[in-house]
Amino acid sequence: MTTRVARTKKMLSTGWITPLDCAMRGGVLSLSQRVGDFRRDGMTIIDKWVVTPGGARVKAYRLIKPTRWTA
Numbered sequence: 001m002t003t004r005v006a007r008t009k010k011m012l013s014t015g016w017i018t019p020l021d022c023a024m025r026g027g028v029l030s031l032s033q034r035v036g037d038f039r040r041d042g043m044t045i046i047d048k049w050v051v052t053p054g055g056a057r058v059k060a061y062r063l064i065k066p067t068r069w070t071a
Contacts, residue, residue: 004028009038012045012063019058035061 007026011017012035019031028034035045044064049057 005034008034009063012038012061013065016048016050016060016062018050018052018060020052031061032059038063 004027008022008028008031011022011026017031019029022028022031035047039045045061046064047059047061050060051057
């Protein structure tokens with residue numbers, strides 16, 4: 001069984017996601033709070049402002065996968 005947290009991480013890792021996208025596709029209504037939790041856990045998540053078709057400005061979030069450095 002997939003948890004809401006796992007679904008949210010998966011959605012963030014596949015591309016930009018807005019709170020409305022997350023609520024509709026993943027059932028999570030508090031995307032900004034989950035993003036804060038993920039950032040506190042050390043995950044790198046970037047954000048940007050986007051304009052919806054209705055004209056509202058909302059944040060969109062995306063998980064940045066860590067790169068592996070080779071010596």
